[in-house]
Structures are given as structure tokens and as C-alpha cells.
Amino acid sequence: MRTDIFARLDREPEPPKIEAPRMSRHRIALFGGTLAFYLAIVFAVLITSWLVALDWKVMLFRPYQQWPELHAFLDYYVVLGQRGPTAVMVACWLGWRSWRQHTLRPLLVLGTSLLLLNLSVGAVKLGLGRLGPHYATQIGSAEMFAGGDIFPSGHTANAVVTWGILAYLATTPRARRYLSAVSATVSLGVGLTTVYIGTHWLSDVVLGWAAGLLILLALPWFEPLIARTETWIFAMRERWRERRGGARPAPVTGAGPQPVLLPQSMATEGLAPGTVTAAAEPVLPAGHPATGARARAHGGHPARPGGMPVAPTGVRRPPPHTERGARGSGSPARPMTGG
Numbered sequence: 001m002r003t004d005i006f007a008r009l010d011r012e013p014e015p016p017k018i019e020a021p022r023m024s025r026h027r028i029a030l031f032g033g034t035l036a037f038y039l040a041i042v043f044a045v046l047i048t049s050w051l052v053a054l055d056w057k058v059m060l061f062r063p064y065q066q067w068p069e070l071h072a073f074l075d076y077y078v079v080l081g082q083r084g085p086t087a088v089m090v091a092c093w094l095g096w097r098s099w100r101q102h103t104l105r106p107l108l109v110l111g112t113s114l115l116l117l118n119l120s121v122g123a124v125k126l127g128l129g130r131l132g133p134h135y136a137t138q139i140g141s142a143e144m145f146a147g148g149d150i151f152p153s154g155h156t157a158n159a160v161v162t163w164g165i166l167a168y169l170a171t172t173p174r175a176r177r178y179l180s181a182v183s184a185t186v187s188l189g190v191g192l193t194t195v196y197i198g199t200h201w202l203s204d205v206v207l208g209w210a211a212g213l214l215i216l217l218a219l220p221w222f223e224p225l226i227a228r229t230e231t232w233i234f235a236m237r238e239r240w241r242e243r244r245g246g247a248r249p250a251p252v253t254g255a256g257p258q259p260v261l262l263p264q265s266m267a268t269e270g271l272a273p274g275t276v277t278a279a280a281e282p283v284l285p286a287g288h289p290a291t292g293a294r295a296r297a298h299g300g301h302p303a304r305p306g307g308m309p310v311a312p313t314g315v316r317r318p319p320p321h322t323e324r325g326a327r328g329s330g331s332p333a334r335p336m337t338g339g
Helices: 005-009 025-046 050-061 068-081 083-101 105-128 154-168 173-197 202-245 264-269 289-298
Strands: none
Touching (some): 025 050, 068 154, 068 173, 083 105, 105 154
16 A cells, blocks of 8 residues: 555545535525525616626726736736636646545536536626726716626626636535635635726626625535536446457367368278268267258268268278278279269
């Protein structure tokens, strides 16, 4: 057994028993409170309340001009909220974890969360149609239903979901606490960075945080579907392996000795071509399994090339040297008769 630090990177011999989170009362209460907060933000923007006035104040403050030295760093930091790069990074980590633990649950949870993110956040973006700060037309206006797609902030919601999945899939309470703090810090920084650059209103970021948190809180409701999907994928994999392997041929049992066909080169032993008799074949007792095979091989009892019929199998014939003289005596070889 390996005792070094790399032993934890080896594949586990069998899938570990990891209990999926359940929709507890505490989680349901958090989900309900977050949903109420989400709807309150949308309502506050729709009625052009003080939240919209705050958006304009922050935008006119122009943070990127107040602290220009941060611009170069934050241009790279905001990539932690882009869906493509973050999804690839997290998918690589969860893919290795799936291989190590013999389970597809980490990848399926990530796919489910990203699907919910695209459906929920995308639908609200297109439905409300809010314009961003760079495209605003009237100071103090909420810029709603104008063909935009920035409310809520997709960068912020994606950062909450993508990095929050690591905390959701943690196997120990300690790891879950640490990863929750890291994901919250990253998503908070990504949201504020979009406000600094000027691509989002402050209310966009607040609604993006709520949208991402709603998806993380709702994931336990989809755990049974994820489990059934994993079972179905493994079943399809086994069927594919069986089809790829194919059916193995059954072993042949009880087969008797195969008949031996003598070539016509026996003439070099003193026999003329076409005079090979049944004595050259091995004599088998009646009922031997090879007799049927020999009959099938010879197609019954065909005639010899010389015109004489072959004697039935099992009739003993005297050896050729009893009917002819010794080799070299000069007497020609006399063919055997069938009588």
C-alpha cells in the first residue's frame, strides 16, 4: 500500500458511499427566502425605485476611471465568470473525480446545474430586455424592455453556480465550508468587477447572485433524476460492450478422429496410380464416430480412379505386401480385387 501523498490520487477500488444532499427544511427555507429576494429586486427595478437611482450613481461614478491601475488585472479576473472557460476547468476536475470514484454523478450534477442556469437566467434576460450602462439612453431610466440582455448578470450567476458546485459535491463538512467560502468570494469579486468595468448595473449583479444561489439550493430536487440517468448510462455501456465483444463460438465436444485422405503419391511406394485400396485406410470398428464422418467425407462409397469400388468401411483386407512380391523382385504389382 502506498503511503505517500500521491496515494490519494490513485483510483479507488470500488465506488465510495457518498450520500446525496436532501431537500431539508432548512434548505427549503433558504430557497423560499432567496426566491422572495429575487422577486423583490425585479419588482424594484420595474417600478424604477431607489435601486435604479443607485445604479445610475454608481455608473456615473465610473470606477474604472477612479482606479485605473486595477483595470489590467480585473480584465483577466472577470474571466472566472465566463461560462466557457470556467465550465471546462471545473469539468476537467469533476471528470477526474468521476473516473477515480467510478461514478458519473459529479459530471451529471454539473451538466444539470448549467442547463438550469441557461434556461432560467436566459429566459429572464430575454423577457425583461434591459440595456446595459454603455447603451443607456435616458438618465434615471430603468432601461427595461429595450432589447437588452444583461439583467440578471450572467457572469455573476455563472460564477456562483460553477464554483459553488465544488462546495455542493464536497464529501466532508470541512471541505464544504472552505469551498463555500472560496466560491462566494470568487463570485462576489466577479460581480463587482463587471460593475467596475461598466458592463452591468449594480442591480444586475445582485440579481445574478440570487439567481445562482437559487439553482444551487434547488439541486437536491434533481438528485433522483441524476441517479436514474447514471444507472441508464451504465446499462447502455454494458450493452455496448456485449455487442462489441460478440458471441463466442461454442467448443466442439465428443468429436471423433477425422478421416485421413491419402494422396496419389503412394505410387512411389510401389503402387500404380489409382490402385490405393481400402487397406491403406485405418480399420475402425463398426459404430465408431469416425465412420459417419468418413462416409460423409467420401460421399458414400465412390469408385476408385482405376474403376474398382471401394470396399465398405470395416472390412479387413490383407496388407498389400502379402499379395505381391518383395520390392525389387521384378514382379509387377497386382491390384487388389474387391472380392
